[in-house]
Amino acid sequence: MLCIVAFAVVLVLSAVSAKYRKLLGRAWGCVWRKATFRPCDSSFRDDVKSSLLAPLAVRAPGLVRPASIAIEVVAWLMVISFVVSLYIVGRSGLNLYVYGTCDKQDGQSCSLAAEMCSIDTGPIGFWESIGQGDVLGAFGNEFASLGETIAAVPSRLRAWDATEFAAADASYLGGFTEGRPVALEILDPGCRFCAQLFRNMVESGFDRTHNVTYLVYPISSDGTPRFANSPLVATYLTAIRAFDAAEGAPLGGDWFVLEKLFTEENADGLEWQVWMNNASAADAEAQLQAWLAEAGYDDSAVARIAELTTSDAVAATLSHTRDVVENDVQTRAIPSLVTDGRLHSGLVDVATLRDAG
Incomplete structure (x- = not known):
């Protein structure tokens, strides 16, 4: 996960400074290997970690191992957060295209569709299900709702009579x-x-x-x-x-x-x-x-x-x-x-x- 986070950072940095563009190719190679379920380029991964841990190794060598683990955990959290954010943005955009509202359960919560009285249809929302302790139901309802939205896309492309x-x-x-x-x-x-x-x-x-x-x-x-x-x-x-x-x-x-x-x-x-x-x-x-x-x-x-x-x-x-x-x-x-x-x-x-x- 560290190389994926590093690729995102290097991608942004290379857009504003040419000196990071040499690293961009190595970072992408590592990400591509991860995406194809192969081991990441260990030298690039180690270079990234070394650059982050070098100051700590000088001042407190005993904290290097815990810090290394913490870096991996933070990297995982960042990647998961990024993926979830992309999903939410994509789902909201799809709902907006199909239904004219970002949120099917509460249309008025979306500022782009505020001038309406929303129809409350379908199962309860994801976080409400989580709050009730129904984790399986939360994911089941979420993906069923997404499937319903995708299935409705052709109807929005029709000529309405x-x-x-x-x-x-x-x-x-x-x-x-x-x-x-x-x-x-x-x-x-x-x-x-x-x-x-x-x-x-x-x-x-x-x-x-x-x-x-x-x-x-x-x-x-x-x-x-x-x-x-x-x-x-x-x-x-x-x-x-x-x-x-x-x-x-x-x-x-x-x-x-x-x-x-x-x-x-x-x-x-x-x-x-x-x-x-x-x-x-x-x-x-x-x-x-x-x-x-x-x-x-x-x-x-x-x-x-x-x-x-x-x-x-x-x-x-x-x-x-x-x-x-x-x-x-x-x-x-x-x-x-x-x-x-x-x-x-x-x-x-x-x-x-x-x-x-």
Whole structure:
């Protein structure tokens, strides 16, 4: 290991001073022999050690042997640290390319993907497993996660088609217009970045150049929703679409609800999304029904939509949506936007949306 560390040091030194370049060839020869499982050039190894131990041999000869052992141990630690660092950098870069986040378990921990609500999927992290004493599980989960990321690389090279993932009863912001490309947003009603993306679409005019639809995906961890009332809102949005599809004369109540949530405030000046995330389930449902009435649904229609929220059909649609998001799209970021052959993870800014138009 000492010759490997020496090679790294000599490589750096030779870049700034020609006098070290003669040693670079000997150092590389030693490393190459190590890499091919042959003994290192003992003369080079001894030269390195002698140069490090010579001052100590003069002052304290008895410490030469312990110091020699210490040098070997430090060399091993440096090499292991270097290899681990390369692995972490490589894994993070691969995750960033595939998922738009450095850390699959906690996307928001990566500064390059901070403008998003991360989806907590997969097993617990490496160090958390180590902390629980599960060493085998830690390495098993780590390499399984890496294998999953590598397997997902081809999907990121594909041409993304939003219509492939759209719901069977998809509704479109402002209605469907022939000739416009379809854009699909994956959103959680409680995620503030989803609200910002909605506003960015309107500001950029993206909603006037694309047929924008959505999949509603309440983020959860171990069965607990990230935002308390997101599952309730999701069932209403899904039930509204089912009701409109059955009636054949949709009023677009789902987009009306989303627009209220993402762009407006209540009488107290509090954003409706913030209010919804903190309201009781009863108050949240009452407000959703009030918005439906405001959108033009009569009492009978509101009652039928409320009934649909507990139906098997709506539950099956939400389950299918979750499967599409997690297994087909495999995103780790909310919002995600599929448009113009690409998958955008996290918040998309106004300039990018305007260019897409």
